Amino acid sequence: MVRQAPGRPAAPPPQAGGDGLMMTGGDDVKGGAPEVASTLGFPPGPAAAGGPDRNRPGSGVGHAEKGKRGRTGRGRATASPAGEPGANSPDDAGGMREGFPVGAVMVVGGGVGGIQASLELSGLGYRVYLVESSPSIGGVMDMLDKTFPTNECSMCILSPKMVEVASDLNIEVITLADVLSVEGEPGDMSVRLRLRPRYVDVGKCTGCGACSEKCPVRIPDPYNAGLSDTRCIRVPFPQAVPGAAVIEGSACRWLTKGKCGNCVKVCQADAINFQDREREEVYRVGMVIAAPGYRPFDASRKTEYGYG
Ligand code: SF4
Numbered sequence: 435m436v437r438q439a440p441g442r443p444a445a446p447p448p449q450a451g452g453d454g455l456m457m458t459g460g461d462d463v464k465g466g467a468p469e470v471a472s473t474l475g476f477p478p479g480p481a482a483a484g485g486p487d488r489n490r491p492g493s494g495v496g497h498a499e500k501g502k503r504g505r506t507g508r509g510r511a512t513a514s515p516a517g518e519p520g521a522n523s524p525d526d527a528g529g530m531r532e533g534f535p536v537g538a539v540m541v542v543g544g545g546v547g548g549i550q551a552s553l554e555l556s557g558l559g560y561r562v563y564l565v566e567s568s569p570s571i572g573g574v575m576d577m578l579d580k581t582f583p584t585n586e587c588s589m590c591i592l593s594p595k596m597v598e599v600a601s602d603l604n605i606e607v608i609t610l611a612d613v614l615s616v617e618g619e620p621g622d623m624s625v626r627l628r629l630r631p632r633y634v635d636v637g638k639c640t641g642c643g644a645c646s647e648k649c650p651v652r653i654p655d656p657y658n659a660g661l662s663d664t665r666c667i668r669v670p671f672p673q674a675v676p677g678a679a680v681i682e683g684s685a686c687r688w689l690t691k692g693k694c695g696n697c698v699k700v701c702q703a704d705a706i707n708f709q710d711r712e713r714e715e716v717y718r719v720g721m722v723i724a725a726p727g728y729r730p731f732d733a734s735r736k737t738e739y740g741y742g
């Protein structure tokens with residue numbers, strides 16, 4: 435299945451070189467977002483100054499009609515009236531025209547860097563696919579108590595950004611996803627994703643937690659670095675986005691032995707879906723930003739720092 439962002443690319447093909455892959459440099463990418471726009475071949479238009487610009491990517495998205503302003507203060511593009519050539523023309527439904535860049539960006543990595551990049555891009559009017567390998571965005575920062583060196587509350591900084599992502603109609607959060615391949619060139623790239631099953635319908639789940647209370651299987655809690663236990667079905671953490679439960683398929687008694695089913699019995703929302711299967715999807719985007727974050731490693735390998 436090929437997914438393509440709505441929008442009506444109208445700028446000339448990009449002239450910039452490079453492989454189309456950008457690395458975020460931390461949680462503040464204010465200087466990076468305009469660079470993305472430039473590389474995509476969309477020079478700042480009237481929308482960047484607060485006025486409508488239906489030629490900008492994302493302008494064909496229905497919710498743009500709300501006239502919502504981006505968090506950066508730059509105006510969100512406004513769709514043209516029905517019937518007027520422009521944002522809602524048949525071109526938009528069909529998507530990209532040959533040789534023109536795609537008005538969407540894929541951000542790979544749902545930590546604070548990827549979250550901030552997505553918000554900045556959305557503020558510029560781009561359609562954003564925020565791809566995360568775990569069941570929720572938030573990355574490592576949501577597991578921390580304090581941030582260094584200011585000793586600020588980590589979740590107090592991150593949680594509002596996560597809520598903003600969840601409510602931003604220009605951003606589509608794709609969890610439990612792995613990037614299999616990236617092909618193409620800046621302005622027209624195809625990204626193949628492997629989407630792993632959650633076994634819970636995100637659109638139905640209310641995050642009530644009733645299923646977790648009845649689940650008999652305990653597993654190490656990834657949110658607490660395995661230092662405590664959680665249930666096989668659980669909402670990853672209270673501020674998770676999406677705030678839906680997820681089932682650890684390899685530990686679930688129903689999925690491995692055909693027994694139990696307690697979660698199905700107690701779920702009032704009918705959200706459990708044991709028919710969920712791994713699948714692949716291809717997304718057409720103009721640019722990919724890699725925000726992979728980090729993992730703890732064995733410090734004894736770094737003897738030059740005095741470990742080991
Ligand atoms: S799966 Fe059902 S019971 Fe579990 S949190 Fe979601 S809505 Fe509640």
Ligand code: SF4
Nearest residue numbers: 649686687694695697
């Ligand atoms: S069916 Fe699986 S996820 Fe549901 S309660 Fe039983 S062990 Fe837990």
